[in-house]
Amino acid sequence: MDGPRVENYAIQGVTPGGLERTMDLGVRDGSLRNLNPATIAVSATAADRLGVRPGDRLRLTLGDGTPISPTVIAVYERGLGFGDLTVSHDLLAAHVDDPRGVVLIAGTPPAGLPTTDAASLAETTAATNAEVNQVAMALIIAFTAIAVVNTLAMSTSDRAREFALLRLVGTTRRQVLRMLGWETPAIVAVAAVLGTAIALATLTAFSAGMTGGAPHVPPLGHLGVLAWGALLAAVATVLPARLAMAARPADTINTRE
Structure with missing residues (x-):
């Protein structure tokens, strides 16, 4: 990257375990297997605009003003449907008002949890x-x-x-x-x-x-x-x-x- 830039991107926090069974991001480069609080996956559109690829560090500022510098581990195609940035749920949960959001479960949901197929x-x-x-x-x-x-x-x-x-x-x-x-x-x-x-x-x-x-x-x-x-x-x-x-x-x- 030539220098810092101010742009807004949609970000989602996901649980790495069983991610490949709950959503298909259309990974083009890299892999989501090592997704953790220190890494990030980026859509192809955002990757082209930001000039990053797997292995690069990406300096970001979350919605609450917290700066982070995760390592890009994957570039995926379906950014329009899932958002341009994908991080670990553990990373994002500490910086949002309601960390529950939408839960995608691979398997049988716990008893009493409202669900929809x-x-x-x-x-x-x-x-x-x-x-x-x-x-x-x-x-x-x-x-x-x-x-x-x-x-x-x-x-x-x-x-x-x-x-x-x-x-x-x-x-x-x-x-x-x-x-x-x-x-x-x-x-x-x-x-x-x-x-x-x-x-x-x-x-x-x-x-x-x-x-x-x-x-x-x-x-x-x-x-x-x-x-x-x-x-x-x-x-x-x-x-x-x-x-x-x-x-x-x-x-x-x-x-x-």
Whole structure:
């Protein structure tokens, strides 16, 4: 390390005995067998940022202000799920308000200890996270849909005099709508390509920085988003165009904007 730096990392305290049976951190380098109050395991993301590897000493300050300098014994991949730093429970227990936290037991738990099985815990956690994600995604989609529809509707309505001129020179209303029917897919195609490229570039950079890998994009989900976008574009173009051509062309062409 070039020098001390101030960064915040999530830390967990675990009991070394039977650790490999209670959780799988995805160890990439080193081993967790020698985890004790003088050692520490670090996530791959934190290891890259801090510039450490197994065998290095890592100077840290715990939440209560206590400085420690444990030796790195392992680097693991699953830091997003388990936290960036893993130390012995004995080390962390003396520096937190409630050292009990969540207890993972390999075997039969003691009598009277409230427990939950792994499947139920995973299902509850997944359901809670899914609900939060769905609400956030629904708000984003609703805001985006309103913006898209409003923009297309206004731009189509602003072309009322153009439509009136086309009708005055002999173009029928159906032909004008057919013209818009060719314009809309072209606009959707350009928007889909640009939107996908921008989103992919942003997500790839974020995913590479957080996980070291590329993001997962479900093909059907992506196609569904494009289909909804195309439908919104069609509705936001055809309906305003019909309203714009409802009046007589001569009256519309003489209207000042």
